[in-house]
Amino acid sequence: MGIEQQSKGGPSPVPGVDPGGAATMRAAVQHRYGPPSVLEVSEVGVPLPGRGDVFVHVGAASIHPGDYFAMTGKPYLVRLAFGLRRPRHGTPGMDLAGVVEAVGKEVTTLRPGDKVFGWSAAGALAEYACVPAKNLVPMPANLSVVEAAAVPTSAMTALQALRDIAHVQPGHTVLVTGASGGVGSFAVQIAKALGAEVTGVCSTRNVELVRSLGVDHVVDYTSTDFTSTDSTRTGKRYDVIFDNVEAHPLAAVREALTPTGTLIPNSGRGGRWLGPIARIVKARVLSGFTRQHLRPFTSLGKRQDLLTLADLLAAGQVTPVIDRTYPLDEAADALRYVGAGHTQGKVVITV
Structure with a gap:
């Protein structure tokens, strides 16, 4: 699969790369649009990384109103992006922070063991996530994994x-x-x-x-x-x-x-x-x-902007505000709280 891993004991199997699909992980999953009750945490197969991907052991993932809209499928316009009849991605969540477990052969910017934060198309509310390398940057040393996940x-x-x-x-x-x-x-x-x-x-x-x-x-x-x-x-x-x-x-x-x-x-x-x-x-x-x-606008994920934010965070000019943290098992409660629209800063799920 084009994945390399470093460990103290030498090369070892990478979770999610087993072609037999034996490896599993815990993740928040939804099979249909609806209220937070459609989410359940269950065992699923780990994702298979590509040559340009980074395989991340997720430490924390933040959620925002966009995640709530994607879960409910309302306004209906969002279904053009996330799936007309049901969610295209079964595991929600975009913003995450964690540790690199493995990298694809084409990845040169990151290595196993690096602490990183960034965003994915979906799948952040899980123990592991495959993320394009261009969507991740090193985590500032003065941030916790919870704070870093709140940023992207x-x-x-x-x-x-x-x-x-x-x-x-x-x-x-x-x-x-x-x-x-x-x-x-x-x-x-x-x-x-x-x-x-x-x-x-x-x-x-x-x-x-x-x-x-x-x-x-x-x-x-x-x-x-x-x-x-x-x-x-x-x-x-x-x-x-x-x-x-x-x-x-x-x-x-x-x-x-x-x-x-x-x-x-x-x-x-x-x-x-x-x-x-x-x-x-x-x-x-x-x-x-x-x-x-x-000037209404739509923000776009840009690695250079994430690097700019990392500098502001490292310099103490920007500090994430954390409202609440929830364990992965309470992902539905976290999304329900965000959907109410009165958060103080960010809501983060710890994995």
Whole structure:
């Protein structure tokens, strides 16, 4: 199978490479779309690595709203990517951290024994995962495996939105809604690292958490509406609004933008059929009639961006916020909690 392994006792069989399929592992599995109860943890065959793959012993895997949508199959639009009638991948989960057990013959960037973190197409909620080498980078020494697993998708979304879409520069004013959530908690820290003056929007219970992330200002949305024209408004306009909640109409949010500011809508929620598509289309259309930039986007997994994040993490400029950890046996409970939409930072499953 093009796999090599190093061990103290010399070459040994690699789990998952047995052509007879005798090796098994524990994994969260679903055979149909539905609520978290469709998940069960059972023994399955270990995956077979390819020549360009890395075979990872998973230590932890994080989950985010996208995993919840992929599990439920709602909005129905997600089924175009994950399978029309049933999930194409039986084991969910993308973001992971762990130890390299073996590498394919074409892999030169990593070796057995390396501690790594990154993302896969699916299959992270398992004891082992096969991941393309280009999707993994060495784990910063100052991070635990739980912290590292929390990073990939959410932090890359925040980095690409602020750096590549909004082009945040030193001195810019940036407002982040959902500042205590998975993407938001990374976004406020990355915006600060880019030199911006940062305002985080959150509920009363999360004010101290958001303040601890280094923001310049905190808006408690239960008492202050950053879009309102009445006495509860902050009275500020922002160069960039990264809207991870989308609780306000586009027209209202635009009132809080500078005349040439950038609004990035970033929520997968919406109707049961198309999810956020209607809002995205409206933002695209409106952008052609205003000097303001309305820029919905889809983040893409990029190894170089993960390396950039690793540097920020190693320097202490970005620190993952961990809400809760669950053992693999409680994966359904973890996804149920994430689906409720009120996480403080990231939810991580330990394997």
